Amino acid sequence: MAPSEISAGSTAAVAMRQKKQASRPTSDDDSTSVAGSVNGTPKKRKRTKEERAARRAAKNGTAAATATKPVSSKDGERFPANEEEEEAAAEIAASKRPRIDLEDKSKSLALTAGHPRAPDAAADAERLEKMCGAVRTILECIGEDSSRPGLLDTPSRYAKALLFLTKGYQQTPREIINDAIWDDEGHNHHGMVIVRDIEIYSLCEHHMVPFTGKMHIGYIPTTRVVGLSKLARIAEVYARRLQIQERLTKEVAMAIMDLLKPHGVAVVMEAKHLCMVTRGVEKTGTSTITSSVLGCFERSSKTRNEFLSLLKLDKSF
Numbered sequence: 629m630a631p632s633e634i635s636a637g638s639t640a641a642v643a644m645r646q647k648k649q650a651s652r653p654t655s656d657d658d659s660t661s662v663a664g665s666v667n668g669t670p671k672k673r674k675r676t677k678e679e680r681a682a683r684r685a686a687k688n689g690t691a692a693a694t695a696t697k698p699v700s701s702k703d704g705e706r707f708p709a710n711e712e713e714e715e716a717a718a719e720i721a722a723s724k725r726p727r728i729d730l731e732d733k734s735k736s737l738a739l740t741a742g743h744p745r746a747p748d749a750a751a752d753a754e755r756l757e758k759m760c761g762a763v764r765t766i767l768e769c770i771g772e773d774s775s776r777p778g779l780l781d782t783p784s785r786y787a788k789a790l791l792f793l794t795k796g797y798q799q800t801p802r803e804i805i806n807d808a809i810w811d812d813e814g815h816n817h818h819g820m821v822i823v824r825d826i827e828i829y830s831l832c833e834h835h836m837v838p839f840t841g842k843m844h845i846g847y848i849p850t851t852r853v854v855g856l857s858k859l860a861r862i863a864e865v866y867a868r869r870l871q872i873q874e875r876l877t878k879e880v881a882m883a884i885m886d887l888l889k890p891h892g893v894a895v896v897m898e899a900k901h902l903c904m905v906t907r908g909v910e911k912t913g914t915s916t917i918t919s920s921v922l923g924c925f926e927r928s929s930k931t932r933n934e935f936l937s938l939l940k941l942d943k944s945f
């Protein structure tokens with residue numbers, strides 16, 4: 629992913645960091661960029677242009693926390709004075725946010741996805757053949773001889789691999805969670821649940837090459853809780869589709885919000901994009917951080933900071 633593709637995240641804070649050992653000098657456009665932050669807290673005085681933009685972003689259903697470092701204590705002090713205002717804005721934002729369709733399935737077929745719907749063997753075979761033809765064409769276009777022994781089975785292997793890498797199109801988070809949600813009646817939990825270091829392998833939709841990294845999910849349940857491994861499974865459903873990191877982060881957060889109706893959800897992801905480190909700008913030490921926060925994580929910088937400090941982001945990178 630090129631730096632220009634990263635700056636557009638409207639619902640997630642995006643921060644890129646250049647590791648110190650990267651040999652090339654950093655340039656302005658790929659050292660650090662943070663988009664969509666609403667950490668700027670409105671004050672009673674006439675709002676600045678930036679603050680108005682942040683409020684507009686909040687009303688459009690966007691919210692973000694900058695993942696690179698916790699909000700300073702200065703922000704922490706200012707926060708309570710504006711808590712009501714911020715909460716009201718966040719509630720408006722939440723009511724306007726489009727819901728994702730948890731039942732939505734791609735129109736593509738169920739080949740290799742292990743989906744219980746009646747498989748159509750003829751259609752699957754036809755599709756696989758079509759994909760093999762396309763891969764042979766690609767091999768020829770890059771100057772290879774698709775009939776040489778080493779490449780004979782490559783088209784079919786590649787087609788199957790691609791279907792595996794995109795099997796999330798055949799799954800929905802609701803069916804993944806299945807019966808692993810239960811109501812812990814009488815208990816309205818307020819503690820934060822965090823599952824960190826979920827390994828993510830996804831495909832960038834711009835280049836169809838992998839981006840890999842780790843996702844951390846935190847939520848504060850109400851009475852409804854879910855088996856912890858299911859949070860990772862939800863992430864997997866969305867990761868196994870063509871993605872951009874910003875959307876992946878947001879979709880996971882929204883799915884958990886819709887399924888569990890928790891007090892809030894926060895998702896942070898750090899990833900390396902092969903399209904970026906092996907081609908284009910070739911910044912091998914570059915990683916991208918995205919975050920998406922909903923509910924109480926969106927409303928309260930204190931809750932966001934607690935989440936980020938529990939992740940110990942600064943130490944792990």
Ligand SMILES: [Zn+2]
Binds near residue numbers: 629
């Ligand atoms: Zn890419």
